[in-house]
Amino acid sequence: MSVANSLAAEAVVTSTSTYKTSTYMYQPEIETLPRDQLAALQLDRLKDTLRRAYEKVPHFRRRFDEAGVSPEDLKSLEDIARFPFTVKTDLRDNYPFGMFAVPRKQVARVHASSGTTGKPTVVGYTQGDLDRWGELMARSIACAGGTPDDALHNAYGYGLFTGGLGAHYGAEKLGCMVTPMSGGNTEKQNIVLRDFGANVLCATPSFALNLADHAERQGIDLRNSELRIGIFGAEPWTEAMRAELEQRLNIKAVDIYGLSEIMGPGVAVECCEAQAGLHGWEDHFLFEVIDPDTGIPLPMGETGELVITTLTKEALPMIRYRTRDITRLSAEPCSCGRTHVRIMRVTGRNDDMMIIRGVNVYPSQIEAVLVGFPNIAPHYQLVIRREGVMDTLDAEVEAAPELNADQYPAVAEKVQRHIKSIVGISCKVIIKAPGEVPRSEGKAVRVVDKRG
Known part of the structure; x- marks a missing residue:
């Protein structure tokens, strides 16, 4: 089955929704797919991704040839370990569009890193990529406890950074009323949070803490506002920070994970029921953990560097991208019923x-x-x-x-x-x-x- 056909099949699967009366949760059946069926879907999409990367991106063709592998060598998911890694410098070396697998006329949007330490890393999206990104962010917000009836206050930065627009379009797709505040202007943020009756706050955890500090000085009682969920990401944070945010804002603080090179926010998210590791959306991404020194894949549960391969990206497929994030994967059942592996809290980065x-x-x-x-x-x-x-x-x-x-x-x-x-x-x-x-x-x- 090709990626196009498997995406069409998923559209049929996800048209059936599960509604939980406790928090109202849209839960596509793909999230609870048995592991053998999920693995089969991943393998089909992975084969197609490797083939397109080899045929359409000179960088990947050269790297595969140097490693002595071809897309036809992939017979199982474990065979991905035979293929070379991709690192951030590969994107900078191919700046700006050399890693794209589609012609520029098919690219609907680009994002980029700040480039403060050199050339920025540029990422591109087809319209299909943007649609899937919106769906995954909607799924992530729902997993975190958001509902179509919610007002979502988006304090992630807009612009070339993926956080703001990623959360924005996902929240709209879920059906939320979105306030696109972006970052900064802290005192006004708190007034809008209170006056607009926001139920969900999207921000970096450090900025959310800044909002809590300013609210106390402004005499704004966010603890007794309509806020009930904070979806926090874009930087590592600890359980101690979670406890601080939950106490200061009287919310449930949920971790979300993503990176521009892979998609943006919405690669993985904690569920509101357990808050115990981020559910990685395995129908769109293949996750590995490797020894950061040797590059050898580690068994499930061992701590190392997270490596991600995209399975459905059209404009910018990523093969074994080294995230530099230190974590471990868990396949233990979650109380929410989802079957996708969980990425446990990122404890730091190799380069940090x-x-x-x-x-x-x-x-x-x-x-x-x-x-x-x-x-x-x-x-x-x-x-x-x-x-x-x-x-x-x-x-x-x-x-x-x-x-x-x-x-x-x-x-x-x-x-x-x-x-x-x-x-x-x-x-x-x-x-x-x-x-x-x-x-x-x-x-x-x-x-x-x-x-x-």
Whole structure:
């Protein structure tokens, strides 16, 4: 069966909906498909994707030939391990449109990264890609607990970043009333959240925390507003941050995952029932976890680097894309009944890992210690400096409003001891006054590298 035919078959499958009276959930039958049927669908789509990538994209043809493999060598899903990886530099080396598998006249939209460290990575979508992206985001919002009756406040950035438009069109497809606020303008955001009666907030977790801080200063009680769900993504965040957001906003905080090179938001999402790992939409993506050093695939449940292959992308197929995200996969049954594997919470990125005096540490490990610690607010930045031949780490942490300045040194010492005890590294903790740690208007800048 070709991808076109399998997509048509899925349209028939997903025309049947399941409605749950507790939260109202649109649940296509594809989400509960038996594993053997799901694997068969994946294999059919994977064969077609490899064939189109080889025939239409010179980069993939060259890489496959160098590795001594061809699309015909794929007989099972496990055979994907024989094919070469794709990395971010491949997109930059083929800037802007060299990785596209369709002529430009068939490209309906492009998005791109910021390109602050070089050429941006450019991604393209056919109209079919955009339709499927909208469907997957609608599915994701519903999985998180959203309904067609909801008002959705979208504080993800619009423009070349995929977050804003991805969430926007998915919410509209689900039937929500969408407020396209984008990022920034924090005080106005809170007024609109309250006055428009938003039920669902889409934002980065750091910006949502910023909104909560400003709401308290504005005298806006978001805890008793119509908000009940926060769909947060675009940056790693911890269970401690989830607890903080749920307490501060009186919501259920749900994790969503995606990246521009693969599609954008909506690759995977937590369900509102369990909030225990993100359901990866396996009818559109093939997930692997590899040893980040050797590239060898790891068994289900082991922690490593997430690798994703697209199964239905037309304009920009991605073969074994190395995300650099550190996680593990779980095939354990979920209480919600979905059969798709779960991507457990991303703990960090390969390229975010810091080596401080010989100890490997991720920013999320520090965050897990800081968020919820007595007398400090959940706002921080980590500053790396070079002293001689060794790297040092300063944790700049904001004091809680009720903490007196003369108490800062004692609290800093307690935080330092706790970080040493839990994470195993020595760092200098600097307590700053409320409002002194830079706030996020989008993705948070957690690490500042001053090594020069």
